[in-house]
Amino acid sequence: MFEQLGLIGCGLMGGSFALALKQAGLVQRVVGYSKSPSTTQLARELGVIDVEAPSALLAVSGADIVLLAVPVAATEETFKSIRHLLSPDTLVMDVGSTKSDIVAAARTVLREQLPCFVPAHPIAGREVAGVRHADARLYQDRQVILTPLPETRPDHLARAEQVWKALGSRVRHMTPEAHDTAYAAVSHLPHLVAFAAMNAIAAQPQAREFLSLAGPGFRDFTRIAASDPSVWRDILLANRANVLAQSAQLRAALDALEACMQTPDGPALQQLIEKASDARSAWTLPSASASVPDN
Amino acid sequence: MFEQLGLIGCGLMGGSFALALKQAGLVQRVVGYSKSPSTTQLARELGVIDVEAPSALLAVSGADIVLLAVPVAATEETFKSIRHLLSPDTLVMDVGSTKSDIVAAARTVLREQLPCFVPAHPIAGREVAGVRHADARLYQDRQVILTPLPETRPDHLARAEQVWKALGSRVRHMTPEAHDTAYAAVSHLPHLVAFAAMNAIAAQPQAREFLSLAGPGFRDFTRIAASDPSVWRDILLANRANVLAQSAQLRAALDALEACMQTPDGPALQQLIEKASDARSAWTLPSASASVPDN
Known part of the structure; x- marks a missing residue:
């Protein structure tokens, strides 16, 4: 070819x-x-x-x-x-x-x-x-x-x-614009949050003990935090408006969950977790053979 | 036995x-x-x-x-x-x-x-x-x-x-207290954030398209969001003081990264990402045979 x-x-x-x-x-x-x-x-x-x-x-x-x-x-x-x-x-x-x-x-x-x-x-x-x-x-x-x-x-x-x-x-x-909006949500923000999660732990005096106790959930949640720093510096800067907008969405969703914890309101908390759990359970990694919605 | x-x-x-x-x-x-x-x-x-x-x-x-x-x-x-x-x-x-x-x-x-x-x-x-x-x-x-x-x-x-x-x-x-502090950081908060990440996407009109575009990074980052809702409602409520404290730590780390994006300050952003990336690259899942620090 x-x-x-x-x-x-x-x-x-x-x-x-x-x-x-x-x-x-x-x-x-x-x-x-x-x-x-x-x-x-x-x-x-x-x-x-x-x-x-x-x-x-x-x-x-x-x-x-x-x-x-x-x-x-x-x-x-x-x-x-x-x-x-x-x-x-x-x-x-x-x-x-x-x-x-x-x-x-x-x-x-x-x-x-x-x-x-x-x-x-x-x-x-x-x-x-x-x-x-x-x-x-x-x-x-x-x-x-x-x-x-x-x-x-x-x-x-x-x-x-x-x-x-x-x-x-x-x-x-x-379109380039639709691409950047979508990937801010499903890729760039998750990377940003994974970086923040690692830094938040590293900043605490018990960091070493915390990390020695972490399990498979932590392993998967933070895997993308090991990504290449210069590559991700560029991505986060190039797409920063979209990433910051998605971060605000995440913080709002986190606020809602935390409000239920603070009240505490068990049924409302469970409802929010169910929404997330159902959405994630229904999702599978799109593969080359799977069907997709039209754009 | x-x-x-x-x-x-x-x-x-x-x-x-x-x-x-x-x-x-x-x-x-x-x-x-x-x-x-x-x-x-x-x-x-x-x-x-x-x-x-x-x-x-x-x-x-x-x-x-x-x-x-x-x-x-x-x-x-x-x-x-x-x-x-x-x-x-x-x-x-x-x-x-x-x-x-x-x-x-x-x-x-x-x-x-x-x-x-x-x-x-x-x-x-x-x-x-x-x-x-x-x-x-x-x-x-x-x-x-x-x-x-x-x-x-x-x-x-x-x-x-x-x-x-x-x-x-x-x-x-x-001790029960040290356990709950550590697992708020390395397990409970990651679950809370994964729930929030799914809900933040689901709340947007383009949710279906976003999810159809997500890749392996998203798959791993959100895997724990599919966890059992009643089990996690109980955990987040029982350990809520520690989880909320860890969430504040995460938000502070996220603030620091976002401040670098907003300025924008490329070198400072890269430094923060490097810290996270180095910490995650140095970490491996503790196994039954690995050595651990004494408590």
């Missing part, structure tokens, strides 16, 4: 994409670049990329597909450094967890190459970072949200869909 | 204890009682108990070990209904997630039988309730906290330790 993938950012997300593309026989050669030369070297040693590029620009040279897998705040700079070598026939995608800021950066920088760009957000990840954890199956049975622009070339969009489907993902389309 | 287990409450926790005890060959006969006759019947049909008792009192009759596995608020009533048939040689335990209230109920009701009682909290559970999910391995490789009283008979305490160890658990001792 493709001759050469230009991979910018050889971390967990980018490395997993390269491995998956290779394993599916969709690309002949992967040229990779990471900001840290030791990461690029390691990616080659691990067979994630075939050729180390000394710059983002050179990673793009000759590529017919380009993936940006960098912290979202680095997107604009990356676009700037590669735009001169993008041909109109090159498919360009990102894997960022926010979309409005990425789209704004693309509009500002890419100009006549804007139709090449298909903004993408695969709903996959892991609480560990780095190319060592790259996994060809990371995107399998996961959703991928594409937020195409009016300018996006339809053939690029179609190929983007094909690529993700070939990796076992289910593709959905949204 | 035991002739007869009197099981009061044939749900997930109680049923799993009965199955584990049987599988380890530690008990000859299980006599069970649940408030709902259909649950007791189902427990017998599933082989979790051998004999259905028509009352808590009759479940205790002839037992040399008794386990209370009822919502914590039902503990005092249960003690009242069984105390007349408790012999001084019967080991009595509970599995409640709070300990100060349970100990207070035992002091009020059990009186001369108080030395029989070894308050216990196994750090195990599941987001599903009911005897159908009972599992002989539920307590394997998990911690069990015992909060013995000055009055607790040392031989009962020793036997309680032996039982849990035989089921593959690691036993730790704490």
Whole structure:
């Protein structure tokens, strides 16, 4: 399908994409670049990329597909450094967890190459970072949200869909704004709260004992707190208006529960917990094969 | 080791204890009682108990070990209904997630039988309730906290330790107060927040679409929101002073993160996330074999 993938950012997300593309026989050669030369070297040693590029620009040279897998705040700079070598026939995608800021950066920088760009957000990840954890199956049975622009070339969009489907993902389309609102609620706020939960415990003198007593519920509730700090700094800043609005919603729901505890009003408390428990019991992780409501 | 287990409450926790005890060959006969006759019947049909008792009192009759596995608020009533048939040689335990209230109920009701009682909290559970999910391995490789009283008979305490160890658990001792403080932080507050997170989403008009977009991070963060409502109503009420204090700590940690988002102050935000991420990365679920700090 493709001759050469230009991979910018050889971390967990980018490395997993390269491995998956290779394993599916969709690309002949992967040229990779990471900001840290030791990461690029390691990616080659691990067979994630075939050729180390000394710059983002050179990673793009000759590529017919380009993936940006960098912290979202680095997107604009990356676009700037590669735009001169993008041909109109090159498919360009990102894997960022926010979309409005990425789209704004693309509009500002890419100009006549804007139709090449298909903004993408695969709903996959892991609480560990780095190319060592790259996994060809990371995107399998996961959703991928594409937020195409009016300018996006339809053939690029179609190929983007094909690529993700070939990796076992289910593709959905949204506007960048609807994407950012939804993911503030179901991903960004949960990360923020998980960070806060860890910091709240760490700030107490009994932190070490508390942590030695925690069980499987705590393990799952806080798993995402181990996520990559620079990646999440960028996401929380880029989408801060939506995240702060969702935090206010959470605080209101917490206020309601706490009011029942303070009264105390057992039946009202039980009712609120039942609502939450029923909603969570009815939910299952959307898979590539499940049906979804139309947008 | 035991002739007869009197099981009061044939749900997930109680049923799993009965199955584990049987599988380890530690008990000859299980006599069970649940408030709902259909649950007791189902427990017998599933082989979790051998004999259905028509009352808590009759479940205790002839037992040399008794386990209370009822919502914590039902503990005092249960003690009242069984105390007349408790012999001084019967080991009595509970599995409640709070300990100060349970100990207070035992002091009020059990009186001369108080030395029989070894308050216990196994750090195990599941987001599903009911005897159908009972599992002989539920307590394997998990911690069990015992909060013995000055009055607790040392031989009962020793036997309680032996039982849990035989089921593959690691036993730790704490005071009821230290237990309740710690579990407010690492279990009760996370449950409260997970309930609030589900309710906050459910309250929004786009709830259905949001939930259809959520990924593995959301799945793990909210898993405990599916917990049993009446069990958690009781826990949150019984330990509400500690839980509300921990909630204030969490809100302060959340305030600090949000202040960095609002400024915005990227470096300070990254520092706070790094603290959380480092703390979570350094943590692993305590297992039955791991070493722990002394209390």
